[in-house]
Amino acid sequence: MALNRREFLGASVAATGALSTPAVLAEGRGKPRVVIIGGGAGGATAARYIAKDSNGAIDVTLIEPSRVYFSCFFSNLYLGGLKAIDEIGHTYGDLAANYGINVIHDWAIGVDRADKTVTLAGGSVLPYDKLILAPGIDFVEGSVAGWDISAQNRMPHAYKAGSQSELLRAQIEAMPQGGVYAMVAPPNPFRCPPGPYERISMVAHVLKTTNPAAKIIIADPKPKFSKMALFEEGWAHHYPGMIDWIGEEFGGGLVSVDPDRMTLTIDGDELDVDACNVIPAMKAGRIAELAGVTDGNWAPVNAIDMSSKVDPDVYVLGDASQQGDMPKSGFSANSQAKVCANAVRGALTGSRVFPPRYANTCWSLIAVNDGVKVGATYEATEEKIARVDGFISQTGESGETRQTTYEESESWYAAISADMFH
CATH class of the missing domain: 3.50.50.60 (FAD/NAD(P)-binding domain)
Structure with a gap:
C-alpha cells in the first residue's frame, strides 16, 4: 500500500497532538526567541512545528541564504530525466504567511553562545533563547x-x-x-x-x-x-x-x-x-563548527531531544548531527526536527513534552518503476539514538512490488514537502 500524507504525518509526529496551552515563561521581555539556521528538512520542519504548535507564543526566525530550496532527495530523479528541476524546488512564503515565521535570506557567519546571539553576513545580530542548527553538510x-x-x-x-x-x-x-x-x-x-x-x-x-x-x-x-x-x-x-x-x-x-x-x-x-x-568526504555545515559544537567533523547531540552535548540551548538536526544509528537523510532530519520542536516548545512555554520517537525510510529508484527501500525505527538511549528494528526490499521481488515501492516514494515526497513548507 502506498504511504499517503496522513499516514506519513501520523507515523512520524509522535509529539504534536493534544498540546497544553502555552504559558510564556520569558517574563518582562515578550516572547521567547528561537533562531533556526538552515531551511532544509530539519530546519524548515522545526520552524513550522514550533511556530504552529506554540500558537504564536514563540518568536521563530529561520535563516536560510537560498530563496529556493532544492531537495537532495529526489534530485537523482532530475538527473535521470524523470523530474523537472522545479519539481524539487520549494520556497518559504507559506512558512511566513501561514505561521508568522520571520524568514531571513542571509548567511549566518557567527554564533556567540555566551551572549546567545547569531551574526549575519548582512550585519544583523539576532538574540536567541534557543538556537537550532540545521546547516546540512560541507566537504572535507x-x-x-x-x-x-x-x-x-x-x-x-x-x-x-x-x-x-x-x-x-x-x-x-x-x-x-x-x-x-x-x-x-x-x-x-x-x-x-x-x-x-x-x-x-x-x-x-x-x-x-x-x-x-x-x-x-x-x-x-x-x-x-x-x-x-x-x-x-x-x-x-x-x-x-x-x-x-x-x-x-x-x-x-x-x-x-x-x-x-x-x-x-x-x-x-x-x-x-x-x-x-x-563526492568528497563530508562534515557538518560550517556554522556548526563556528558555533563550537562539533568534534571537528560532526556535532554530538543528546538522543532525547537533539540538544548539543556542548550547550543545552543549542540543538543540531539532520546531516550535521552525530546522533547514533540514524542515517543522514531527509526523512531522518524531518523526524528529528519534530522531536526537537516539541522539546524546545516545552522548555520555553511549559507545554507538554512527549517521549521521543524516531523513524527513517530511504527510497531509491533503480529504473522506471523499479523502486527499493530501506528503513528502521529508533529509540533514545543515554548513549545515542539506537535502532530498534528495520526492513529492506528483497532481491527477486516482483515488478508489481517494485512499482508500488516507487509510488510510495512519490507519496512520501509530496507529504514531506508539505510538512516542511506548507
Whole structure:
C-alpha cells in the first residue's frame, strides 16, 4: 500500500497532538526567541512545528541564504530525466504567511553562545533563547586528491542540489558516444547512504537510451554500500555491462583527479573521463563548527531531544548531527526536527513534552518503476539514538512490488514537502 500524507504525518509526529496551552515563561521581555539556521528538512520542519504548535507564543526566525530550496532527495530523479528541476524546488512564503515565521535570506557567519546571539553576513545580530542548527553538510578539504571546491564546475559534486544538479545533468548529456562517466564515491558517514548508487542508476537510465556504448566507473573507498545487493541486481538486469564498481579491495580508495585534464587515477592507473562526479568526504555545515559544537567533523547531540552535548540551548538536526544509528537523510532530519520542536516548545512555554520517537525510510529508484527501500525505527538511549528494528526490499521481488515501492516514494515526497513548507 502506498504511504499517503496522513499516514506519513501520523507515523512520524509522535509529539504534536493534544498540546497544553502555552504559558510564556520569558517574563518582562515578550516572547521567547528561537533562531533556526538552515531551511532544509530539519530546519524548515522545526520552524513550522514550533511556530504552529506554540500558537504564536514563540518568536521563530529561520535563516536560510537560498530563496529556493532544492531537495537532495529526489534530485537523482532530475538527473535521470524523470523530474523537472522545479519539481524539487520549494520556497518559504507559506512558512511566513501561514505561521508568522520571520524568514531571513542571509548567511549566518557567527554564533556567540555566551551572549546567545547569531551574526549575519548582512550585519544583523539576532538574540536567541534557543538556537537550532540545521546547516546540512560541507566537504572535507583534501579528501579527494586534486579536487577542491574551486573544481566543482569541472567535476561537480551535486550533493547540494540545484545549480550543481543542473550542471552535472548537462555534462551527462554532453558526453560523446561511447564516453566515460566516473564517480568518486564518499567514505562513511555521509548524506544519504544509498544516494550515490541511485545516482549511478539514474545516469545509466539516461545513457542506456542516449549513449548505449558509454561506460560508468565508480571508485569507492568502501568495501560495501547501502542496498548493495539490490543495486547490483538491478544494474545487471537493466544496464548489463555498463557499470563497473571498484571498491576498497581493488583500490577504490586510492584515487586522485585532475579537473583540468579530465582524468581519474585509481590505484596508479590513469583514465580519461568525459564527466566526473566527485563526492568528497563530508562534515557538518560550517556554522556548526563556528558555533563550537562539533568534534571537528560532526556535532554530538543528546538522543532525547537533539540538544548539543556542548550547550543545552543549542540543538543540531539532520546531516550535521552525530546522533547514533540514524542515517543522514531527509526523512531522518524531518523526524528529528519534530522531536526537537516539541522539546524546545516545552522548555520555553511549559507545554507538554512527549517521549521521543524516531523513524527513517530511504527510497531509491533503480529504473522506471523499479523502486527499493530501506528503513528502521529508533529509540533514545543515554548513549545515542539506537535502532530498534528495520526492513529492506528483497532481491527477486516482483515488478508489481517494485512499482508500488516507487509510488510510495512519490507519496512520501509530496507529504514531506508539505510538512516542511506548507
